[in-house]
Amino acid sequence: MSDLPVVVVGAGPIGLAAAAELRERGLTPLVFERGPAAGAAVAQWNHVRLFSRWSELVDPAAQRLLTAAGWTHPDPEAYPTGSQWASDYLVPLADALGDAVQPNTEVVGVARRGRDRIVDAGRDTEPLSVHIRRTDGTEDRILASAVIDASGTWGAPNPLGSEGLPAAGEHAAAARISYRVPDLDDPQVRAEYAGKHTVIAGAGHSALTAIVALASLAADAPGTRITWAVRRAGVGTAFGGGDEDQLPARGALGLRAKKAVDDGLLQVVTGFRTATVESDGDGQIALVSDAGQRIDAVDQVVALTGFRPDLSWLSEIRLGLDPVLQAPVELAPLIDPNVHSCGTVYPHGVRELTHPEPNVYVVGMKSYGRAPTFLAMTGYEQVRSIAAHLAGDHEAANRVELVLPETGVCGGAGVFDDPNADTAEGGGGCCGAPAAPELVTLASPSGR
Numbered sequence: 152m153s154d155l156p157v158v159v160v161g162a163g164p165i166g167l168a169a170a171a172e173l174r175e176r177g178l179t180p181l182v183f184e185r186g187p188a189a190g191a192a193v194a195q196w197n198h199v200r201l202f203s204r205w206s207e208l209v210d211p212a213a214q215r216l217l218t219a220a221g222w223t224h225p226d227p228e229a230y231p232t233g234s235q236w237a238s239d240y241l242v243p244l245a246d247a248l249g250d251a252v253q254p255n256t257e258v259v260g261v262a263r264r265g266r267d268r269i270v271d272a273g274r275d276t277e278p279l280s281v282h283i284r285r286t287d288g289t290e291d292r293i294l295a296s297a298v299i300d301a302s303g304t305w306g307a308p309n310p311l312g313s314e315g316l317p318a319a320g321e322h323a324a325a326a327r328i329s330y331r332v333p334d335l336d337d338p339q340v341r342a343e344y345a346g347k348h349t350v351i352a353g354a355g356h357s358a359l360t361a362i363v364a365l366a367s368l369a370a371d372a373p374g375t376r377i378t379w380a381v382r383r384a385g386v387g388t389a390f391g392g393g394d395e396d397q398l399p400a401r402g403a404l405g406l407r408a409k410k411a412v413d414d415g416l417l418q419v420v421t422g423f424r425t426a427t428v429e430s431d432g433d434g435q436i437a438l439v440s441d442a443g444q445r446i447d448a449v450d451q452v453v454a455l456t457g458f459r460p461d462l463s464w465l466s467e468i469r470l471g472l473d474p475v476l477q478a479p480v481e482l483a484p485l486i487d488p489n490v491h492s493c494g495t496v497y498p499h500g501v502r503e504l505t506h507p508e509p510n511v512y513v514v515g516m517k518s519y520g521r522a523p524t525f526l527a528m529t530g531y532e533q534v535r536s537i538a539a540h541l542a543g544d545h546e547a548a549n550r551v552e553l554v555l556p557e558t559g560v561c562g563g564a565g566v567f568d569d570p571n572a573d574t575a576e577g578g579g580g581c582c583g584a585p586a587a588p589e590l591v592t593l594a595s596p597s598g599r
C-alpha cells in the first residue's frame with residue numbers, strides 16, 4: 152500500500168466501521184460524508200426501532216476505539232431507534248475518528264488518475280482520484296490508495312411503479328407519495344394521515360413497520376383507512392418467521408402486522424402491480440394496476456418497495472456487477488432473493504467483493520445492490536476482511552468471521568421491501584440452497 156489514504160465514501164455504520172478497522176490496521180482512512188453529520192441516512196429514519204439489539208449493531212474495532220475514548224456500550228440487550236443508533240454510537244465514533252471524518256462533503260466521482268474507464272495502462276499502478284464537492288460549493292480531487300464505497304442505498308428508493316420505473320402519473324402525484332415510513336409521533340405528520348385513506352405498497356420490513364404504525368393510528372383517529380397493496384399473490388409469508396425468527400424483534404414485528412390484518416384494521420389487495428397514478432380531480436388519487444384493478448379515493452401512498460444502488464458516480468470505474476441484482480458478481484448468488492431469503496448468507500469478504508478495478512470495493516447496504524435482508528453485522532465483517540486485505544494480512548482477510556440470524560422463513564418473506572417477493576415466494580427458498588461454501592446460520596452477536 153502507498154502512503155495515500157484509503158477513502159471511505161459515507162459515514163454510516165459500515166463506512167465508520169471501515170475507518171475503525173483500517174485505523175486499527177495502521178492504515179489511514181479518510182471518510183467523506185455528504186450529510187451534515189455521521190449517520191445522516193440512519194438519522195432520517197430516526198423514529199424506527201431496529202430489530203437488532205445493541206450487541207449486533209456495534210463493530211468490534213469501533214468498539215475498541217470507542218472504549219479507549221471512554222465510551223460506554225449501551226445495554227447489549229436493548230433495541231435502539233435509528234436516532235439512538237446515530238447519537239449514541241455513530242456520532243461518538245465519528246468524534247473518536249477525528250479529522251478522518253469530513254461531513255458536508257459529497258463524493259461525486261471516482262476514477263483512476265488521469266484515465267477514464269477505457270484506458271488499460273496504469274490501472275494497477277496509478278492511484279485513484281476521488282472527486283469531491285463540499286456544501287460550500289468548493290470542489291477537490293483527492294488521491295487515494297483504495298476506495299471503499301459505503302454510501303448505502305437510502306438515497307435511491309425504488310419507485311411505486313411495478314416495472315422498476317415510475318408509474319405513469321407518479322411524478323405528478325409526488326405530493327401524495329412518500330417513500331419513507333411516516334413518523335406518526337410528529338404531530339404534523341400524524342395530521343397528514345389521521346382520518347385519511349393511506350395505501351401502503353411493499354411487503355418488506357419497512358412495510359410491516361408502516362402497517363403497525365398506521366394501524367395504531369387507525370385505532371385512535373376515526374375515519375383512518377389503510378389499504379395494503381402487494382405484488383405477490385398472497386401475504387402469508389410476508390409476516391416472516393414469527394417465533395422462529397432468530398431475531399426476536401423482527402419476528403415480533405411480523406406478528407404485530409399479522410394481528411392488524413387479522414383484526415381487520417386494513418384491507419389487503421394482492422397481485423397489485425401499480426401501472427398508473429390518476430388524479431380524481433377532488434384532491435385524491437387512484438392507483439390503477441397493470442391488470443386494470445383500481446384503488447380509489449386515496450389520500451396518501453407510502454411506497455416501501457425497496458432501494459437500489461446509485462452507480463452514477465462510479466461510471467469511470469470497472470465494476471463487476473451481477474446484471475440482475477447489481478451486486479458484486481461473486482456475492483450476488485449468495486444473496487439472491489429469488490433463490491433464498493431466510494436471512495442466511497454465505498460467508499463473504501474481500502474475495503467476493505473484489506472488482507476488476509483494483510482496490511475499489513462496494514460494501515454495506517450498497518453491496519447488496521437490489522437484494523434485501525442486509526444486516527449491519529454483514530457489513531462489519533465485509534470491512535474487517537477488506538481492511539485486513541489492504542494491510543496485507545491475507546490469512547485474516549480470508550478467514551470467515553460471520554454469523555447471521557435466520558428469519559425463520561424461507562422463500563421470499565423475511566426481507567426488506569422485497570420487490571421480487573412474488574417470484575421468490577414460489578421459489579425453492581434458501582434452506583434447500585444450491586451447493587456453495589459452508590452456510591453459516593447460527594444466531595450470534597457481532598463479537599469475535
Ligand SMILES: Cc1cc2nc3c(=O)[nH]c(=O)nc-3n(C[C@H](O)[C@H](O)[C@H](O)COP(=O)(O)OP(=O)(O)OC[C@H]3O[C@@H](n4cnc5c(N)ncnc54)[C@H](O)[C@@H]3O)c2cc1C
Pocket residue numbers: 160161162163164165166183184185186189190191192193196199200201202203256257258259301302303304305306357514515516517525526527528530
Ligand atoms: C428502516 C430501516 C430499518 C433497519 N433496521 C435494521 C436492523 O434492525 N438491523 C440491521 O442490522 N440493519 C437494519 N437496517 C439496515 C441498515 O440500513 C443497515 O444496517 C445500515 O444502515 C447500512 O449502513 P451503510 O453504512 O451501508 O449505509 P447507510 O446507513 O445508508 O449510510 C450511508 C452513508 O453514506 C452517505 N452518502 C451517500 N452517498 C454519498 C456520497 N456520494 N458521498 C458521501 N457520502 C454519501 C449517506 O449520507 C449515509 O450517511 C435497517 C434499514 C432501514 C432503512
